[in-house]
Amino acid sequence: MEAPKQSTIPSRIPVIDARYFQIIYLGSFLLLGTFILNWDTLLPKVMVVLGTCMVTQLAFIKVGKAHESSWMSSLITALGLCLLFRANDLNTLAFASVLSISSKFFFRIRGKHLFNPANLGIIGALLITQDGWISPGQWGSSVIFLFIMGALGSILLFRVGRLDTTMAFLIAFFVLEYCRTVLYLGWSMDVLIHKFSSGSFILFAFFMITDPKTTPDHPWARKIWAVSIAVLAFIMSTWAYIHTAPIWALFLITPLTAVFDLLWKSERFRWLKERNLNPI
Amino acid sequence: MKKVSVITAIMLFCIGAHAFCGFYVAKADATLFNTKSQIILVRDGERSVITMSNDFKGDVKDFAMVIPVPVVLGRNDIRVVNPALFSMLDSYSAPRMVEYWDTEPCLRYMECDDMIDVRSMSMVPIMAREESVSRKDKQYHVTVEARYDVEEYDVLILSAKESGGLKQWLIHNGYKIPEGAEEVLDPYIKNGLKFFVVKVDLEEMKARNTEYMRPLQIEFNSGKFMLPIRLGMANADGDQDMIVYAFTRQGRVECTNYRTVKLPTDRNIPAFVKEKGQFGPFYKDLFTKAYDREGRNSVFLEYAWNVTPNFGMKCDPCVGPPPMYQEFVDAGANWIDPNNPNNSPIFFTRLHVRYNRDEFPQDLFFQVTPNMEHFQGRYVVTNAATGDMSCSGGQEYLKELEMRRKNEVDELAALTGWKSPRYASYIYQYSAGIHEPKRNEGLPFIPWSTGGTVAGIMALALGFVVRRRKKALQLENA
Numbered sequence: 001m002e003a004p005k006q007s008t009i010p011s012r013i014p015v016i017d018a019r020y021f022q023i024i025y026l027g028s029f030l031l032l033g034t035f036i037l038n039w040d041t042l043l044p045k046v047m048v049v050l051g052t053c054m055v056t057q058l059a060f061i062k063v064g065k066a067h068e069s070s071w072m073s074s075l076i077t078a079l080g081l082c083l084l085f086r087a088n089d090l091n092t093l094a095f096a097s098v099l100s101i102s103s104k105f106f107f108r109i110r111g112k113h114l115f116n117p118a119n120l121g122i123i124g125a126l127l128i129t130q131d132g133w134i135s136p137g138q139w140g141s142s143v144i145f146l147f148i149m150g151a152l153g154s155i156l157l158f159r160v161g162r163l164d165t166t167m168a169f170l171i172a173f174f175v176l177e178y179c180r181t182v183l184y185l186g187w188s189m190d191v192l193i194h195k196f197s198s199g200s201f202i203l204f205a206f207f208m209i210t211d212p213k214t215t216p217d218h219p220w221a222r223k224i225w226a227v228s229i230a231v232l233a234f235i236m237s238t239w240a241y242i243h244t245a246p247i248w249a250l251f252l253i254t255p256l257t258a259v260f261d262l263l264w265k266s267e268r269f270r271w272l273k274e275r276n277l278n279p280i
Numbered sequence: 281m282k283k284v285s286v287i288t289a290i291m292l293f294c295i296g297a298h299a300f301c302g303f304y305v306a307k308a309d310a311t312l313f314n315t316k317s318q319i320i321l322v323r324d325g326e327r328s329v330i331t332m333s334n335d336f337k338g339d340v341k342d343f344a345m346v347i348p349v350p351v352v353l354g355r356n357d358i359r360v361v362n363p364a365l366f367s368m369l370d371s372y373s374a375p376r377m378v379e380y381w382d383t384e385p386c387l388r389y390m391e392c393d394d395m396i397d398v399r400s401m402s403m404v405p406i407m408a409r410e411e412s413v414s415r416k417d418k419q420y421h422v423t424v425e426a427r428y429d430v431e432e433y434d435v436l437i438l439s440a441k442e443s444g445g446l447k448q449w450l451i452h453n454g455y456k457i458p459e460g461a462e463e464v465l466d467p468y469i470k471n472g473l474k475f476f477v478v479k480v481d482l483e484e485m486k487a488r489n490t491e492y493m494r495p496l497q498i499e500f501n502s503g504k505f506m507l508p509i510r511l512g513m514a515n516a517d518g519d520q521d522m523i524v525y526a527f528t529r530q531g532r533v534e535c536t537n538y539r540t541v542k543l544p545t546d547r548n549i550p551a552f553v554k555e556k557g558q559f560g561p562f563y564k565d566l567f568t569k570a571y572d573r574e575g576r577n578s579v580f581l582e583y584a585w586n587v588t589p590n591f592g593m594k595c596d597p598c599v600g601p602p603p604m605y606q607e608f609v610d611a612g613a614n615w616i617d618p619n620n621p622n623n624s625p626i627f628f629t630r631l632h633v634r635y636n637r638d639e640f641p642q643d644l645f646f647q648v649t650p651n652m653e654h655f656q657g658r659y660v661v662t663n664a665a666t667g668d669m670s671c672s673g674g675q676e677y678l679k680e681l682e683m684r685r686k687n688e689v690d691e692l693a694a695l696t697g698w699k700s701p702r703y704a705s706y707i708y709q710y711s712a713g714i715h716e717p718k719r720n721e722g723l724p725f726i727p728w729s730t731g732g733t734v735a736g737i738m739a740l741a742l743g744f745v746v747r748r749r750k751k752a753l754q755l756e757n758a
Contacts, residue, residue: 086649
């Protein structure tokens with residue numbers, strides 16, 4: 001196998017860690033959903049998720065010697081949970097939060113997370129508590145929101161070099177859906193466009209599957225990995241009628257990242273602050 | 281001011297005929313127009329029970345209906361139910377107006393005698409039609425999977441291989457297919473759906489001596505939890521309204537491919553809205569404004585409550601007796617056991633969707649969530665106290681009342697877009713009773729504002745003179 005290329009991490013503004021952008025974007029989406037789309041985002045629920053995630057992370061920084069800048073990652077995880085996960089009970093949210101953050105430290109292979117933290121927290125809470133749910137329709141299909149989400153997501157992913165993952169996922173899913181919905185079933189294109197204009201779907205594609213700590217290191221491995229998620233999500237949504245199929249597909253495929261990394265070796269991603277302190 | 285008593289009233293749109301998930305096919309040129317339908321949706325695991333109340337208006341012999349279903353239904357999966365079930369659920373869960381009375385501010389002793397009066401308007405379902413069929417027609421690639429006589433209905437379950445054949449079969453057998461139905465039939469056929477074709481057994485109707493057709497209920501097991509609204513658009517003209525009464529064990533039902541949003545609720549509105557016939561138009565306009573504001577592609581939550589028979593309070597206030605065991609069982613919630621009320625959880629969700637072809641290209645897909653949060657559409661009218669207002673408390677009350685009524689009129693405009701110069705008379709209806717002191721009693725004929733200014737200037741001048749005098753005395757002493 002050819003020696004893998006070093007992954008190109010754009011660094012036009014190298015002084016700013018990309019996670020700051022992600023925190024601002026996700027925080028803005030949460031405010032947008034709460035105040036414009038009138039979600040039931042109750043302040044106590046948000047505070048419980050943010051608080052639990054940060055306290056858990058702090059415990060691991062102190063006890064587990066985690067990197068100090070990792071508080072940003074836990075804040076991103078917490079915002080992801082606030083955006084995607086709903087529950088009646090505050091304990092369920094706290095449970096999902098602890099599970100998410102803990103997973104980063106307990107489920108590791110060769111220095112990488114075995115699961116996407118927010119994804120594992122959501123799936124774990126869904127399966128164990130029976131008290132949580134995901135509302136895939138909560139974003140609707142407003143073109144403005146989609147544009148904002150897509151544009152901001154693209155800027156972020158360009159900076160961390162994961163735009164390829166999102167594009168591979170979106171293209172693969174679009175091709176599969178086009179073949180079934182339009183070519184086979186015979187629905188008109190607006191049905192397909194409506195499926196793809198779901199805010200939840202776009203948020204997932206740009207902000208969840210692209211976590212550099214859970215995606216394969218090699219660019220080609222990432223593309224294949226993203227296509228696998230798209231194929232599995234398509235099968236689950238089409239034949240098993242699972243409306244939150246991408247979330248489940250990510251949960252099932254993410255552990256395979258370790259296998260992809262073994263097959264296609266490449267430079268390990270590190271956040272800017274980690275790189276500054278621990279040069280590769 | 282505190283409430284004295286409560287009166288509630290519910291409203292309903294009184295819109296004529298409608299279609300539901302299927303489409304009506306008229307054999308003769310009956311006038312068909314679809315505006316509103318009501319569906320009861322029970323979901324328990326993969327079991328779905330769908331009850332359809334259709335308000336077909338026309339000659340019963342012209343009635344026919346086609347509904348896509350995921351499986352071939354057995355005879356025991358098809359029933360008719362009492363139409364009163366719909367009116368019961370409708371009147372119980374509809375958005376409500378609550379009426380309060382202010383206490384008399386100048387009366388020391390006030391008896392608070394709470395009472396509830398409920399008014400409701402209900403919808404009367406009507407439907408119709410007839411026809412004959414052959415077992416299998418190879419020419420059209422249509423198979424009659426089953427044929428049942430269900431009370432006043434003749435039911436066929438069809439499967440087809442392509443939409444053109446199904447369309448031709450229906451036309452050949454005397455059904456009039458609406459324009460645009462074919463493009464929708466094709467995806468359903470390829471998706472493996474069957475077609476539940478219903479017409480009226482005229483003999484049975486004669487025997488029953490009525491033209492009212494009862495709602496049909498179907499039951500099946502399928503992973504698909506959806507309503508195929510696209511087929512209903514085939515013979516619909518413009519927007520259609522659909523009310524979904526959903527029952528589950530766990531919690532709320534929500535739409536997964538469109539936003540499910542709450543209607544504005546708990547708003548204070550002017551007392552004149554309670555006048556005869558006003559609440560209906562008020563809610564209709566409120567809904568239309570909310571529908572526009574949310575982008576015309578959302579599903580609205582009108583009511584959500586744990587209605588488990590032994591749960592306790594099921595609304596605040598209730599506008600009718602809550603549905604009990606028999607109603608839930610009739611709706612299809614077969615897990616309800618009157619002998620075991622603690623093990624009969626049931627959650628009621630009422631959704632209202634206004635859909636059309638452009639804004640709702642996809643069918644409606646739903647999911648059951650554990651969300652147990654209660655919600656009801658509730659609009660509050662507060663009647664003013666009308667007794668003696670001469671005391672200081674009464675005067676204060678009248679000023680507050682004027683301000684409150686301004687807010688109510690603003691709220692009304694925000695909710696419905698209703699604006700009128702006539703509303704000023706409502707705001708200032710009792711303002712004449714405010715006896716504001718217009719003159720300075722200490723300085724007759726000088727208004728308070730002018731008097732205050734003059735007094736201030738005089739005080740300053742006096743202070744200045746005193747100070748000058750003091751300084752002069754100090755100089756003299758020095």
